[in-house]
Amino acid sequence: EAGVAQSPRYKIIEKRQSVAFWCNPISGHATLYWYQQILGQGPKLLIQFQNNGVVDDSQLPKDRFSAERLKGVDSTLKIQPAKLEDSAVYLCASSFVDRNNYGYTFGSGTRLTVV
């Protein structure tokens, strides 16, 4: 079974530039999540989609971050403009629509460095 695919694996940009990350979830997983993980911390949920609708984006800094999942499959997360404090690993995860969150699987992440 193919896992959650993310790209790119690494990205280095200057502050005030823009960047986009891509995620393709496991086939059949209706729920998709984007997390931000700062070094030494646990992942922080940025946004949760169910199919192509947003379930929770309460912790998404909407002045600079945006995400979409137009066809209910793959998703993109964009940062514009980037700040130094956005340096982190951005993880995508997907799962079935399931109260127990079984099948919850993470991608390998995109490590972003803002200089």
Added chain:
Amino acid sequence: KNQVEQSPQSLIILEGKNCTLQCNYTVSPFSNLRWYKQDTGRGPVSLTIMTFSENTKSNGRYTATLDADTKQSSLHITASQLSDSASYICVVSARDSSYKLIFGSGTRLLVRP
């Protein structure tokens, strides 16, 4: 407030030794608790998932325990190997409409030869 706390923050052990990582949570209503292993630069990988009725689950040299009464869990690693060096994250799922996962900050384990 739903929280997951892990201890210690970091741990160094010698190869071949055993160790135990701790997780305390205040998530309610509780659905399940899972332990993830996260290698540097990689996404978390699930080790074990336990529901309310389970008090122990093993995955090779990893054994997780759950005490739902005291809201505590532990992850025991037996005969550690260099490849066990990673962060171990405790995650609790809330049995409510949000289906949210609440993450601990992780324990960073370093296994030395």
